[in-house]
Amino acid sequence: MDSDDEAARHRAKMIKRKAVQDAEVAGKTIEKGLLIVHTGPGKGKSTAAFGLMLRALGRGWRVGVVQFIKGAWETGERLALDRFGDQVAWHTMGEGFTWETQDRARDVAAAEAAWAQAQRLMQDGSIRLLILDELNIALRYEYLPLDEVVAVLRERRPDLHVVVTGRNAKPDLVAAADLVTEMGQVKHHFAAGVKAQEGIEF
Template sequence: MKEGLSEEELDARHADKMRKKKAARDKIMATKTIEKGLLIVNTGKGKGKSTAGFGMIFRALGHGFPVAVVQFVKGRIETGERMALERFDDLVTVKRMGEGFTWETQDRQRDIQAARAAWDAAKEMIASSEYRVVLLDELNIVLRYDYLPIEEVVDFLVNERPEDVHVVVTGRNAKDELIEAADLVTEMTMIKHPFRAGVKPQAGVEF
């Protein structure tokens, strides 16, 4: 028992500590008054970038908000997220614009055309203000390969995105310009991954 205190004394000390913490937290929260659409970037080598993005999509659906998803790369893969979203077809628009990873297509011009078509669709949906959250899944991949000009993408997301629309961008190797422009950036760090131990991607975990 800590410092010879009784359970009752420990409980009282804990309650006092939590009261002070709540008071401090409430004071901080009272200063947070801005409400606006956020530009959110999930990047890094660790697993979970798209998963976190889709988590925000499902969270928005829980509030009854209309949402949209543009998949820049994984278009050919039938994912669990897409199948689940089909149950909310009155609130969700999903555009699978990718044709697979670049090492699968092995055709740079085809990849550039696919990226442009996906970006044009994304811009239209974001600018429409019809959606509260728009997920641009794996946009960072096409930006990494310079299939789209980073300046164009950042300019649109900063200057032409409606004020109340949240945009989530996923994928490894986010460009510095996008990170600088974003409101929220999370880097997923890989500590351990079953793929390195010979475990193949599995339904319900990887897709």
Template structure:
């Protein structure tokens, strides 16, 4: 599937082309650019509930999703966070988000990474139970945002069927958003999503230096 990235490169090309222009030429160019952008914005859809996928081998998938969670809470919306795979952890975010206990429901229902549990049947059972709980929030119009953290890992490991997930998120209310995080997002999920971001790993302190996960950085 070809992805149109023309919107992404326009600003870079404008910056390069603007180099060497006179002040008057630059001002005219930016004015034309503003007119184009204003027209695009005026024609844009005001609101739409989004399916959002954060994937890739780099760090920051859950962190980016939690930024959206924070924004939604700031607007007074109700949010649900459901953790797949990482449920054996007690992340610091959970403690911070407890400040919004009237708006936020947080469920960490996994039992840890598969190499910790070493019980595939149990992992599948827990993942499927977590998905059924997730559906309750996805279909509930009271929740503006539902975060399915690390669900892509459960899909990659075969604990869940991608067609079931796609069918499930299709039941969400029109204006609500669903975020799915984790590396290895299947192509079928990417195809149905509205916003997909791939985190690219360049360097990692554990891989290059053997530095363990640290409080405030990884958890």
């Protein structure tokens, strides 16, 4: 087969593919605030949420972040987000992973305060995107009532996008969500003895 044939075949195939693609795009007409869940054991759950935040900030939106578990490793993002001033409302409410605090009552109190803050931000009409970072952890350890949290998320303002991150998302939350991505770990450098590094992990 000569290369003209091959090019023609490629073109014909791609014309078909484009028609399918265009029809798919045309078939989607609904606009709504999405409930997005990033779960799974792999990396990238919070990082992808921060990437979404970057996009939203670029569009001039105000965004909120509530951290249900305080990460030691948030410095990089925080420094970068300082550039966006009042466009970002950031609340770190948790007190570290539960094996750091070793105190269930304190963890529950912190989760409740974080959830109260999240609900305040949900009612703030200037916020278009809200990230509830590691909320799944608080739900997994039953620091918060699952039914109430899912009900409040379902009844969010129609134009509010919410991103929930953390491993082991509860099935009821997945059922309520519009978009769920499971980050799977294929290979991790920690297993090869590489440590957490500035600029990458924090």
